[in-house]
Amino acid sequence: MTVKLTGSSSGHVNLTAKAAAASNTLTLPDTASGELVALESNGDLNIDSNTLFVDASANKVGIGTTSPTVNTQIQSSGANSLLKLAGSTSGSGINDGLDVGINGSDGILWNRENGNILLATNNSERFRISPDGVVTKPYQPAFYARGTTTWTTVTDGTTITVPASDEEFDMGGHYDSTTNYRFTAPVVGKYFFFATLYTRLSTRPSTSSEYVSSHFHKNGVYVAGTSNIHHYYNNGDYDMANTIQRLMSLSANDYIELKLKPSGDDGQYYGKHVSWGGWLVS
Numbered sequence: 001m002t003v004k005l006t007g008s009s010s011g012h013v014n015l016t017a018k019a020a021a022a023s024n025t026l027t028l029p030d031t032a033s034g035e036l037v038a039l040e041s042n043g044d045l046n047i048d049s050n051t052l053f054v055d056a057s058a059n060k061v062g063i064g065t066t067s068p069t070v071n072t073q074i075q076s077s078g079a080n081s082l083l084k085l086a087g088s089t090s091g092s093g094i095n096d097g098l099d100v101g102i103n104g105s106d107g108i109l110w111n112r113e114n115g116n117i118l119l120a121t122n123n124s125e126r127f128r129i130s131p132d133g134v135v136t137k138p139y140q141p142a143f144y145a146r147g148t149t150t151w152t153t154v155t156d157g158t159t160i161t162v163p164a165s166d167e168e169f170d171m172g173g174h175y176d177s178t179t180n181y182r183f184t185a186p187v188v189g190k191y192f193f194f195a196t197l198y199t200r201l202s203t204r205p206s207t208s209s210e211y212v213s214s215h216f217h218k219n220g221v222y223v224a225g226t227s228n229i230h231h232y233y234n235n236g237d238y239d240m241a242n243t244i245q246r247l248m249s250l251s252a253n254d255y256i257e258l259k260l261k262p263s264g265d266d267g268q269y270y271g272k273h274v275s276w277g278g279w280l281v282s
Contacts, residue, residue, distance in 0.1 A: 036048060040056075043056030046066065050064065050066050051063070053065065053066045053068070055067075059071075060072070061073070063075065079103070079104045080101065080102065080103050081101050081102050082099050083099070083100045083101055084097050084098070085099075085100070090113055095112050096112055096113070097113070098112065098113070114131050115131060116128050116129060116130055116131065126138070126139055138171065139171060139172050140171060141171060141174050141185070141186055141191075142170075142172075142277070142278070142279035142280070143167065143169060143170040143171065143174065143175040143277055143279075144167070144169055144276075144277035145164035145166060145168065145181075145275065145276065145277065146166045146271075146272065146274065146275040147162065147164050147165065147166065147269075147270075147271030147272055147274040147275070148165055148271055148272065149163075149270075150271065151200075151268045152268060152269055152271055154266065154267050154268065154269065155262070155266055156263065156265055156266050157261070157262070157263065158261065159259050159261040160259065160260050161180065161181050161182075161257045161258065162195075162214075162257075162258040162260050162276070163271070164274060165178065165181070172186060174186055180257075181257060181258070182255040182256065182257050183255060183256045183278055184253060184255040184256075185250035185252060185253065185254045185255070185256075185280075186252060187252050187280070188250065188251045189280050189281070190248070190249055190250075190280070190281045190282050191247070191281060192245070192246070192278055192279060192281050193244075193245065193248065193256060193276065194243070194244065194245040194276060195216075195244045195245075195258050195275065196243050196273070196275050196276070197230070197242050197243075197244075197260065197273075197274050198242065198269065198270040198273035198274060199214070199230045199231070199267060199268060199269045199270070200212075200230075200268050200270075201266070202265055202267065202268055203266075210263065210264030211229050211262070211263055212229075212230040212231055212261070212267040212269075213229050213261050213262075213263065214230065214242075214258070214259065214260050214261075215228070215259050216246060216256055216258060217256070217259050218248065218250070218254060218255070218256055219254055219255060220257075222259075223246060223248065223256075225246060228242065228243070228244055244258075244276075247281065
C-alpha cells in the first residue's frame with residue numbers, strides 16, 4: 001500500500017508499506033536512488049541506503065555500516081575515516097576545525113586551527129601541544145630542592161640523608177622536603193636524577209683513607225654507579241668529584257634519597273650549595 005503526500009507546489013512524498021503483513025516496513029522512497037528512509041518493524045532505522053543506520057535492538061548507531069560494534073561507529077569504504085568538529089569561530093571548510101580519525105593504520109588528532117590541543121583527566125589539564133609544537137605536561141613528575149644551612153658536620157663513618165628542604169619546584173608533590181627528603185615515584189618508568197654537593201673534611205687529610213662520598217639510595221639501598229669520592233688524598237693531591245647523575249628504572253612507590261658519608265675523619269657539607277633533583281623521562 002502506498003500513500004502519496006502532495007504539497008501545494010510540485011513534488012510529493014510516498015509512504016509505502018509492503019504487502020506482506022509480517023514485514024511492517026515504512027519507507028520513504030527516492031525513485032532516483034532507492035529507499036531514502038526505511039523504518040523496520042523491529043525499530044531499526046536506515047537512512048539513504050546505510051549512510052545512517054540505527055540498530056534498535058542493540059541501541060547502536062552506524063554511519064556507513066549496518067553492523068555497528070560500539071555505541072557509534074563511523075565506517076569508511078576507503079582507508080581513511082574522519083570525524084570533523086567545527087564551531088562558529090573555526091570555519092566549516094575542509095581545512096577548518098578538528099579532525100579525529102584514522103589514516104590507514106595511523107590514528108589522527110589533527111587541529112587545523114592555530115590553537116592548542118589539550119588532554120585532561122580528572123577534570124584537570126595534563127598535556128598540551130601549542131600551535132608551534134611545544135609540548136607541556138604540568139603534572140609530569142619533576143622536582144628541584146636545595147639545602148639551607150652553612151657548614152654542617154657529619155661524624156666519621158655516618159651516612160646521612162642530605163636535608164635539601166628548600167623546594168624550588170615539585171611537580172605533582174612527590175618530593176618530601178620536610179621529613180625524610182625522599183623522592184617517591186608515582187608510576188613505573190625511567191627517571192633521571194642529578195645532584196651537586198659542596199663538601200670538605202673537618203681537618204686536612206694526611207692519609208689515603210680520608211674522604212667524603214656521596215651517592216643515591218633506592219629504597220634504602222646504594223645504587224650502583226652513583227658513588228662519588230670527594231677530597232681523596234693520594235700522593236699529596238686531592239682527587240675531587242662533586243656531581244652525581246643517573247638514569248634509573250623505578251616502580252611505583254620506589255623512593256630515592258641523596259646520601260653523604262665521610263670516612264677516616266669527620267666531614268662537612270655546605271647546605272646552601274647542595275642541591276639535587278630529578279624527573280620522569282619515559
